[in-house]
Amino acid sequence: MTRHLLLSLATALLLASAPARAVVSADGSYPALADASFLDGMAMLISYRNGGGISGCSGSLLAGGSAVLTAAHCLTGADGKASTSKISLSWNGGDTTLWSTSYSIAPGWSGDLDAGNDLAIVHLATPLTGITAYALADTVPTGSHILLAGYGNPGNGTDGSISGFGTLRYGYNEYDADPAFLAAYSSSDSGVFLYDFDDGSATANVFGSTGTPLESMIASGDSGGASFIYRNGSWLLAGVHSFGACLDAGCTPDAIFGNLGGDIAVSGAMASWLSAWVTTVPEPENWALLLSGLIPLAIRGRQRPQRDT
DSSP, rough: OOOHHHHHHHHHHHHHHEEEOOESSSSSSSEESOGGGGGGGEEEEEEETTSSEEEEEEEEBBBBBSSSEGGGGTTTTTSOBBBBEEEEEEEEEEEEEEOOOEEOTTTTTSSOGGGGOOOOOOOSSOOOOSOBBEESOOOOOOOOOOEEESSOOEEETTTTTTTTTSSSSEEEOOOBHHHHHHHSSSSSOOOOOEOOOOOSSTOOOSSSSSOOBBEEETTTTTTTTTEEEEEEEEEEEEEEEEEOOOOTTTTTOSSSSEEEEEEEEEOOOOOOOHHTTTOOOOOOHHHHHHTTEEEHHHHHHHOOOOOOO
């Protein structure tokens, strides 16, 4: 890709980005895993804002069971300041529901999605046991294949997302561009991993990869959800859904083919801050093992990404 195209991409991200929405698949169908029980650590968050109003997001229970990792913009205002009075967290369709009024916002979060640092920790009064809690990957190379998970809207890559927050969905993609890539075209390392929504055509292909099997994108309500990588028989949390973006001036990201998703990396700059709540696990990636656990589903339409909550 030429420098001119990279600069155009950086400009587009500044012009047209929005908080992450729900997982949308290419054709509206969703994959099945031989064992998807590890996803029971994914939480649905309802944030009750100061002065009224609520918003829906996603989150992940961290190893140790006393903290849930989510996106900072789910709990703050546009200025990056705390704006949430209480948070409802539920797992497994409401089988487990907890409340919290305590949370921590990542250092450096200003409310600017393009600047990165879009992470927050929701503190639980008592450690939660009996469901999966996630360790963090300490390294996530560019090109890593990821499983996207969140409670956001469903949809397909042609038509975009539709209303449907509150059901846990997942799909696949890969980290096409990493923080080092972004640092070359911005004033600082934002800690953001980018991925595009490929359909196999040159038009939708932003970064050069032709896509992954069962490719999907995040959409509204997926903010704070997780991207996982599979290493040595374990799923590790690699990134947190922050935003969706599109490249045309004046466009609105809606999880259609050619849109981009942005995750905040849990490794690198954020690792030190997160270490107070979770343990990192260094291991080599094994994408082949991930694929061996897939079972075909009837076509229903893939979900796609967006940049809103």
